[in-house]
Amino acid sequence: MNISYNWLKSLIDFDLAPHELAERLTMSGHAVEEMSYLGEGLEGIVVGRAACIRPHPDADKLKLVEVDYGRGENVEVVCGAPNVKQGGLYPLALQGTALPGGFKVKKTKIRGVESCGMLCSEAELGLSDDAAGLMELDSGCKPGTPLAAVIGRDDWLLVLEITANRGDMWSHLGAARELQPFTGRKLTLPPSDCDERGPEIESLTSVKIEDPVGCPRYMARVILDVKVGPSPRWLVERLEAVGQRSINNVVDVTNYVLFELGQPLHTFDMDKLKEKRIVVRKAGEGETILTLDELARRLTAKMTVIADARKPVAVAGVMGEKFSEVDENTSRVLLECAYFDPVTNRRTSRALGLFSEASRRFERGTDYGLMPFAVDRAARLIAEVSSGTVAKGVIDIYPSPIQGKVVELRPSRVKRVLGVEFDESEIRKWLEGVDFRVAKKKGGVLEVQVPTCRTLDVSREEDLIEELARLRGYDRIPVPSRMDITPEAGGRENYNREMNLRHALSGMGFQEVMTTSFADSQFIEKIYGPGRFAPMKLESPISSDEDVLRPSLFPTLLACVKRNLNQRNRNLRLFEIGNVFTRSLEKREPGSRNTWESRLPGASVPFTGAGPPASSIFSRSRVCWNRFFPGSSSQPR
Amino acid sequence: MSAYLKKIETLANLAPGSISEAKTLEELEALRLEYLGRKGAVTEILHSLAQVPAEQRPVLGKRANELKKEIERLIKAREAELENEQFDREIARHRMDVTLPGFKPWIGSIHPLNQTQARINEIFFSMGFSLAEGPEVEDEFHNFEALNTPADHPARDVQDTFYLEGGLLLRSHTSPVQVRHMQAHKPPVRIISPGRVFRRDTPDASHSPVFHQVEGLYVDEHVTFGDLKYTLEQFALQLFGPAGKLRFRPSFFPFTEPSAEVDCLCVFCSGKSCRVCKGTGWLELLGCGMVNPNVFKAVGYDPERWTGFAFGLGIDRICMLVHGINDIRLFLESDVNFLSQF
Missing domain, CATH: 3.50.40.10 (Phenylalanyl-trna Synthetase, Chain B, domain 3)
Structure with missing residues (x-):
């Protein structure tokens, strides 16, 4: 959401400079992704009045313009624009000013006459493509005023990232409402009364x-x-x-x-x-x-x-x-x-x-x-x-008016979730600040009426607790000095086994790689022959060579070897521990199975090289399988 | 002086010099035989003691024995000296140059993402978290519905999630592991769930359709937002050291409320403002919040009794921050020149 600093200020009075406003909004949940000064590049350009126009002695198309820019004494500039008129108001770039295009205005002689500045077109100021003549300013502008202020560019743009729950924040009004609790003032709605002079x-x-x-x-x-x-x-x-x-x-x-x-x-x-x-x-x-x-x-x-x-x-x-x-x-x-x-x-x-x-x-x-x-x-x-x-x-x-929402809030629950007490006056300050209405019920429970702009967003107690935490500021939710810890047992066996394997294999000279979980179904058929695997298909893959989930680590490892050989990386010893997916194994149930594979590619390593490391690994990981069979599969497992 | 005594004294004068002049163990052995052998000079003297008049015998006998002992001692001492010298010569002859460049066995390395994951895991293990794992192929219930993400939520847009034939999908976060864990265990629960996740992002320097997360979940009777802040602040201190400062700002996730986006002080400029942090001094690190009561309802926990927090962080992102890596795609490209640096 693009927010103009001046526009927002017209709805609510606040004493925050643009970067302070950005900080305020960010810390209440509306991250400012970008901010920029709209008058960027127009510094040094002021309103000038053509006080007196004379012809150039040596050029028919050029004129000498004496420009009043509010300093008492005028400057003379040489100007070739067709639309310059006596008494007209135009942007004046004084010498030393850099124009948005990078051109620096200097004192120069044009056809023998010294020019001490430049009257500009919109194109020269980077405001539009209009290069036909000087940019004409409204008659009300005072000579010497910075141009940015006259054309509404003395302003800041703040780009807010609006979270999915906050439809109400897609407007300046929404942003103004968010500032209410911090300024202690209510926003001012712009005039809306119509002069209804027409028929019914x-x-x-x-x-x-x-x-x-x-x-x-x-x-x-x-x-x-x-x-x-x-x-x-x-x-x-x-x-x-x-x-x-x-x-x-x-x-x-x-x-x-x-x-x-x-x-x-x-x-x-x-x-x-x-x-x-x-x-x-x-x-x-x-x-x-x-x-x-x-x-x-x-x-x-x-x-x-x-x-x-x-x-x-x-x-x-x-x-x-x-x-x-x-x-x-x-x-x-x-x-x-x-x-x-x-x-x-x-x-x-x-x-x-x-x-x-x-x-x-x-x-x-x-x-x-x-x-x-x-x-x-x-x-x-x-x-x-x-x-x-x-x-x-x-x-x-409006056939059936939408019912307003009323949500109960227990201050005790606030403490349970946030770990800190909010007294009633603070609850009122924040919630009423953003236009909720708070009423007291028996037993200390508060009854909170949700404003119509927040109906979709706020419907439960937790939503109100979030409002309180957010508006007080997460930095003002205290952190305990310690926490009791009851360690949870178990759950690490797999992880430990995998880490042991990683240490053992890397110690034996293997480099661990991680490859994508996606594979190319045609490539799988090419290396395994048709029908060996029934890989799980993606409904809409990003690219056709990543159309299935890998049924084995071998295809992606092979691709990885190829890429390294193309990079002239030799003597590759690679391994990967990762999940593979096959339909036959999973019977269409959610799941994935962890497997590991290693590769000793290249002619420089004899095939017998695979046996000893594999044996060591099997004994290390306490797998009671230590015999190798000659197999017909192209893939040693 | 009798001739007998003269023999003894002559020998006593000669022997020490000749022994000390022996250059080798062989020469010394020859001397030993010359003096102490069966026909050696000292042996002969002792044998001829019988011919000495009886009244002189005790004195001369004693003197002869002294001589024998003295020569034995000298030979032994010289022998030790020579042995030492020979040992030194041997050592000198066989001296090894330990600085020679020998055979260098190649040691591989563990993938940087797994190193980072291990580091993150260890920090949370030290804070009492255990580990839970789950499948990468998931169903809609565990990935979305149980996580308070109903069918018309933007997060369920087809462009975000990879669907598989038959209505299954690739998990878009590791949160379904939390759901499965809560379904199978009664509180208290304190787990982290690391693993691979999938989103339909167009790959660029900061996006990859395949990336990795660690999520954490703590559910008990008195877990508060303050505890969440404490846990993550401790984590950041362990991961980044004293510079590990965090900033919590309000955000929105369907499965937590209140939710927070957590930034860490920019590791590249220490918060001074630079290009990487876009001048803000902060870098987005992770998302977190208090578990939404709807999630508890979906797994059969009583939301009035239990409270909890959850957080999720990108392993790839943290690895990039810690090592100053500027392109996420390097992790799965598997160039050994890149990987072997870690």
């Missing part, structure tokens, strides 16, 4: 849920008279800060809310929906849909789809359909905000091999309690950035 939503559309298992709750809003186009700068910058590309203002809002609140949303061009209505149903077996990635997908009756009156317009919670997507001609937008069943969602996206930011969140469980807020927030933003009008009212189909 019921007069425009309707929603019907025919598959309440796959879709327990579906909410919708309609935004009218939208003008689809590029997003405002702040929206583009926010999305870019978390690695998302801007598409258009309407789609960008849905992505923005997804990263902000963790609620995936979808927008339909309402006028492209047959009968302008939504039906949530199971797909028909073999029904097809052209998804937004422009691939035709064949659906099964186990998958949930969003359909109009006739055909599917989205694979529920996975991906929308191409024909109903919002484009530059769209004027009426139907905004979907739903809760889809995590298991159905997961199976669907696995079956289709289709994974999206939305499916990633739905399969881990989204916050069905947050939906009314999320749908309002998104409608408000769409109206704001696309000059649209929000229709009056919201559709909320």
